Amino acid sequence: MKNGKLQIGIIGCGNIANTKHMPNLAKFPDRVEIVAFCDLVAEKAERARAKFGTPNAQVFTDYHQLLNLDLDAVHVCTPNRSHADITVDALEAGRNVMCEKPMAIDSAGARRMVEAQKRSGKLLTIGYQNRYRKDTMALKKLAETGELGEIYMAKAHALRRRGIPNWGVFTNKYEQGGGPLIDIGTHSLDITLWIMDNYKPVSVVGSTYYKLGRSLAGDEQGTDEHWNPETFEVEDSAFGFVKFENGATVFLESAWALNTTNQKQAMTTVYGTKAGAEMDYPFSGTGTDRRLLVNKIVAGRQTIEELDVTETDTVSSSDLIFSYPGAEQECITWLNALEGKGDLVVYPQQAYVVTQILEAIYRSNETGTIVKL
Numbered sequence: 001m002k003n004g005k006l007q008i009g010i011i012g013c014g015n016i017a018n019t020k021h022m023p024n025l026a027k028f029p030d031r032v033e034i035v036a037f038c039d040l041v042a043e044k045a046e047r048a049r050a051k052f053g054t055p056n057a058q059v060f061t062d063y064h065q066l067l068n069l070d071l072d073a074v075h076v077c078t079p080n081r082s083h084a085d086i087t088v089d090a091l092e093a094g095r096n097v098m099c100e101k102p103m104a105i106d107s108a109g110a111r112r113m114v115e116a117q118k119r120s121g122k123l124l125t126i127g128y129q130n131r132y133r134k135d136t137m138a139l140k141k142l143a144e145t146g147e148l149g150e151i152y153m154a155k156a157h158a159l160r161r162r163g164i165p166n167w168g169v170f171t172n173k174y175e176q177g178g179g180p181l182i183d184i185g186t187h188s189l190d191i192t193l194w195i196m197d198n199y200k201p202v203s204v205v206g207s208t209y210y211k212l213g214r215s216l217a218g219d220e221q222g223t224d225e226h227w228n229p230e231t232f233e234v235e236d237s238a239f240g241f242v243k244f245e246n247g248a249t250v251f252l253e254s255a256w257a258l259n260t261t262n263q264k265q266a267m268t269t270v271y272g273t274k275a276g277a278e279m280d281y282p283f284s285g286t287g288t289d290r291r292l293l294v295n296k297i298v299a300g301r302q303t304i305e306e307l308d309v310t311e312t313d314t315v316s317s318s319d320l321i322f323s324y325p326g327a328e329q330e331c332i333t334w335l336n337a338l339e340g341k342g343d344l345v346v347y348p349q350q351a352y353v354v355t356q357i358l359e360a361i362y363r364s365n366e367t368g369t370i371v372k373l
Contacts, residue, residue, distance in 0.1 A: 001072060002033070006338055009036035009071045009095075011063045011086055012078035013048040015168055016100055020129070020324045021075050022052040024331035031335055038066045067093040073123070073338055076100060079168070079175040080182065084109030087124065091116040096123040098334055102186040102358065103351040105177030110355040114348045123337055125344050126351040128190045130266040132326030132333070135292040135309035136191050139270070139277055142294065143195050149274030151196045152247065156188035157264035157279075158254040164213060164236070165256070171213070171232050179234030181208065182358055185254030187266040190346075190354050192252075195270060198244050199353045204371045206240035206361030212257035240361035252361070290325075 001007065008025060010017055025032050034052050037045040038060040045059040060066045063086055066074070073096040076086050084104040090097045091113075103126050104110040117124040130136055142148050158180065165183070169175040176182065193199060213236035214229045237255035244250075267279035275296035281289065292307045336342035360371040 013039040013044040017077035088116040091120040100127040129326040129330040132329035148272030153271040155269040156192040156252040158184040158188040173233040180256040181238035192268040200245035204360035206364040208235035208238040
């Protein structure tokens with residue numbers, strides 16, 4: 001720390017850094033300073049410094065040079081392929097790391113990150129901000145207090161009707177490792193496993209589809225950029241079925257483009273022996289109208305109870321694509337952990353299991369077999 005403030009470096013100054021990480025860090029100028037920015041495109045790092053940096057903040061195009069600075073933590077906001085290498089290097093350089101989701105493009109990379117964290121003793125967390133939403137936290141509390149009983153079945157929802165990202169490298173399989181499964185499916189699977197507190201998968205079967213992404217075109221995400229269907233390299237939808245050591249099961253559905261009437265993103269439905277619960281949220285809403293419905297028995301009668309999970313932050317529908325409910329609390333939790341004032345919520349060992357399952361779905365589709373874990 002310097003002058004009583006955490007010194008932070010940003011590696012990767014693209015969309016996720018500019019719309020989630022840096023704006024939330026900037027909300028706490030009394031606790032943190034962003035003093036270093038790195039991007040392969042120097043102009044991006046310069047723009048980030050001008051908007052979010054301290055007057056003497058430094059700019060780099062090589063992250064190794066940034067890691068030579070005396071920093072309390074770095075945020076890794078690069079394309080998925082480089083998450084593991086950068087995070088491992090940062091941990092070995094003695095830096096605490098907030099790495100954007102997914103943890104890595106494969107389980108081997110995620111395992112290296114877990115091992116590096118253990119060797120270094122530094123903090124490592126993954127950017128699963130949806131755990132911090134009010135509906136997710138409320139559902140987690142129901143599970144922890146036993147109100148749901150044993151959760152033996154769940155559905156992880158990550159469905160868009162028409163929502164292919166048309167910026168960055170989202171449709172580049174080499175850089176991202178996949179499409180909606182690894183992009184948004186990872187969020188819904190993370191909150192599902194966390195609520196179930198079940199991280200012992202034993203088998204996975206899955207399918208991925210390349211049906212609509214190569215035939216659609218247009219600025220369906222509300223920007224002026226279009227993707228080229230001829231170079232669309234990733235799946236447009238993916239589905240998986242996971243069995244766990246204790247007999248529980250999870251069905252995961254994910255899509256950027258799907259002819260469905262029901263859109264659900266970063267949500268879960270859980271079924272327990274005492275009660276069940278379902279997240280609901282109108283995709284075209286304002287960000288404040290999330291619902292959590294609990295199905296339980298009250299006085300001998302089946303009852304549907306709706307819990308108050310209204311988010312305090314309002315988000316206009318035009319900005320919905322860049323809305324990250326829970327991101328501010330994620331940032332607060334991270335700063336508290338760096339200052340020794342609290343524990344992490346997202347641990348690398350948990351994110352590793354998420355990556356294992358996602359990888360197994362892709363492998364099951366490639367081999368046409370059940371993948372044993």
